[in-house]
Amino acid sequence: MKMYTATIPGSALKVRSRESYYARQKRLFVLLVILVAIIPLLFISWTASHFYQKSWLDKTTVELTSLANSRREIIDLFLDSQENILAGYAELYDLAWLSTPGNLEKLFKAMNHQGVIVDLGLIAKDGSHRSYTGPFAADLKDKNYAATRWFAEVMQNGRYISDVFTGYRAVPHFIVAVTDPTRSWVLRATINSELFNALLASAEVGPGGDAFILNRQDELQTPSRQGLTALPAGEKGLLATGGGLTIHHSQGALYATTGMKNNAWTLVLKTDIATSLADFYRARQRDHLIIACAALLILAVSTFLVRSMMNKVEGADQQRMLLYDRIRYSEKMALIGRMAANVAHEINNPLQIIGDQAGWLDELLSEEDPANLKNTEEYRIAFAKIKAQVKRASTITHRLLGFSRSTDGLKSATKINTLVEETVSFLEKEAANHRIAIRRNLGSGLPEITTDTTQLQQVFLNILNNAFDAIGNDGAVTISTRLDGKQLAVEFADSGPGLPEEVLKKVFEPFFTTKKAGSGTGIGLAISYSIVERLGGSIEVRNGMQGGCVFRVNLPVAA
Amino acid sequence: MDDIKILLVDDEEDFIRTLSERLDLRDMGSKTALNGEQALGYVGEKEPDVMVLDLKMPGIDGMEVLRRVRQIYPNIQVIIQTGHGNDLDEAEARRLGVFDYLKKPVDIEILVERIKAAHQAKKNLLDSSAAAAAFAEAGEYETARDMLKQ
Structure with missing residues (x-):
């Protein structure tokens, strides 16, 4: 039902443009809320995660570095000590004493306190076993080493430590060999390399991490914790074999490499970033979920609040517009009323005079000699009409006075x-x-x-x-x-x-x-x-x- | 017919001259004044019986003339004849004691009738005040007061 107390043409148009104004305001407010509430939230969450990751990486790098150094030192020390013990014996005893049955067994027992030596052999210059003590006597007794590379090397350099190999037995081991000062015979010990394994196994590199030793041919000298049998092709180029300590940060992993055993071997420690940070990633995912929920909630609540607030504002504005229209209309009506009353006032005097003049003429007519007037009756009718119209006009002016x-x-x-x-x-x-x-x-x-x-x-x-x-x-x-x-x-x-x-x-x-x-x-x-x-x-x-x-x-x- | 002394006060010269002549036709002599000052001057010289007064005039306006006349010459009967008055003016005029309040345009016959009535009222007033004076002289104050109240 439409009311017409206060309707102004064109106000509908104004209301339409106002609606888009309110929509704009609503959008602006929501945008502001996003800006002041949600964006900082996202920023904090991003920086927190970023800095946590960075600090974790820094800490892990330091740890990995010290781990690599300490393992290298221990292993180098171990290798040196084995070599030195063997070299000491070679200087201390002569071939004759060592060849005497039972003596090599004594040495073996003396060296094998820690259970690291598998066997001990005395090899003559021609590469044949002069004496042997160990579990593989049957297999090795008649073996001649003259043609092997290590034998040539030890005869030339006086000392030799091999890479790890499985040899004639299916047990990973390496050998340490030294010659006597005159280089006429060789004392050779097989060392159980599982000790390295234990040393490396205790290295804390986290889940998904790895610790192993490579030789110059990039062959694994110790078992990979991840079950690798050979270095993956992708990692070969990454790892500088030998040399000082190097930290390498690749896509998913952090590597520490350091040369050992005079750079013949390379110790590789690897921490898998993704696996190590898995918990953190999970926590971060949960945080993201919570933040997303919070952001959505803020958005929803603020949208709701803004909408209800703007609706109230819009309602109040419309109310005010309506009131304003009403006031304008009543002002217009009052103005028209005042004008009408003023016009009526001003017209009353001339009306009075017109009426009076006509009346007077009418009266004067009575004094004329009818014989001299041809149209007496017409005059009278005209005067009467003037009077009637004056009366009609005055009815209107008197009603108009109602405005005032x-x-x-x-x-x-x-x-x-x-x-x-x-x-x-x-x-x-x-x-x-x-x-x-x-x-x-x-x-x-x-x-x-x-x-x-x-x-x-x-x-x-x-x-x-x-x-x-x-x-x-x-x-x-x-x-x-x-x-x-x-x-x-x-x-x-x-x-x-x-x-x-x-x-x-x-x-x-x-x-x-x-x-x-x-x-x-x-x-x-x-x-x-x-x-x-x-x-x-x-x-x-x-x-x-x-x-x-x-x-x-x-x-x-x-x- | 008694000779009624009439004073017409209006700043519209055409109107007042015609009115005066039309009253002459009806054997009613009248004087005219074109503004408040003239009217008060005339009243001071020769007190009229009935005054036909317009409200809106330059200088001393009709309401002011009415106020002074009612104060100084309460016996003069005043008829307001105006084209401008609103109901507040009318209420004020009646409070001041006008005989009648007419809105322009006014038919001459009505005006004549009101003038005659006003004249009669004045005579009654004078008679009753004379009577009241007689009663008062006789010591009948209450009766005299009652008569004047009417």
């Missing part, structure tokens, strides 16, 4: 239902003439209001007359009164045809009339409007549910 009427000091306590009944009684005859029924639906227990009874009655008369004109013949007007909040509402619903919306908008404007020219001045409703406004109330018109117009007068009830 004030209500100060003329208010009295009024029972609205009594006033309605009294007003209706004035029109009962006319209603009956046009077969219009007047129905009353008057509320009971309504409070008295303090108002200008006479003027309010004029408003009711104007509205009722208007309704009668709208109905013509046969119909009904329903008058209802009731208390609506702090207002007393009086509604006049007629059974007429109703009015198109364009007309509804203009119904309260002065001189607007739908009646035939001459039958209505178009002032009644305009005056009613200004009267009700002055009485502190409001007047509205709408088309009723069952057709016809409904005029509603709201009157303030004194607090």
